[in-house]
Amino acid sequence: MMSVAPMRGGTAVQDHVALAEIELCGDLIIAASAAVERLSFDRIDEVLRVSDGDGRDEEEDSAP
Numbered sequence: 297m298m299s300v301a302p303m304r305g306g307t308a309v310q311d312h313v314a315l316a317e318i319e320l321c322g323d324l325i326i327a328a329s330a331a332v333e334r335l336s337f338d339r340i341d342e343v344l345r346v347s348d349g350d351g352r353d354e355e356e357d358s359a360p
Contacts, residue, residue: 320344 327343328335335343
């Protein structure tokens with residue numbers, strides 16, 4: 297889903313960074329509203345798709 301902001305003169309501007317940030321905020325709000333307790337830092341990182349910076353996913357870390 298891509299939002300387009302109309303501008304004067306009939307042109308449109310797409311701010312992909314802003315749209316991505318809005319989507320992540322929405323994901324975080326949904327996760328927080330569904331949680332029984334406060335979200336842990338690990339859960340927040342999971343919702344926001346933050347990695348530990350080594351280029352591997354958590355699933356790869358648990359593989360034998």
